[in-house]
Amino acid sequence: MSWDQNISQGELRLSAGAVDTLVKDLQPVLAKALSDLTEAGTSFAPWTAGARMTGASDGWGTALRTLQQTFADHAEGxxxxxxxxxxxxxxxxxxxxGW
Known part of the structure; x- marks a missing residue:
């Protein structure tokens, strides 16, 4: 099996730019989704579902921020x-x- 590991610097930089664009484009969408879930948790606060929604919002918020940072780190790499x-x-x- 032959592996072609010849990737140009230009391709690496283009890939980094694509990841940067992905992070930028995802930011408002993810912020809206988390905001909506937080609002739902607040609206349902008197019921047990409210606490679960708030917990889900916190958990997903942490996971999605970590994902965004991982993408940004990969672009930098x-x-x-x-x-x-x-x-x-x-x-x-x-x-x-000199040869």
Whole structure:
């Protein structure tokens, strides 16, 4: 089996940008969903369902914020990898320049 591991720095940076866009686009949608669930929990506060909705909102809020941060971290990692390969290529070029 042959593995093609040749990914350009441009592709890495484009992928990082796509992830950044995903995080930005998801932010208002997720905020609205969590706000609606929190409002529902408040509305149903006198019943046992209210406490469950509030708990679900808290749990989902934590999970979704973690997911957004993980996406953002991966985007930063893709940019770091692209930058690192640029530096490595420059170092290799400088070593072989005098040959």
């Amino acid at each position: 893709l940019r770091g990898l692209a930058n690192g390969t640029d530096v490595m290529e420059q170092e290799i070029l400088s070593k072989f320049r």
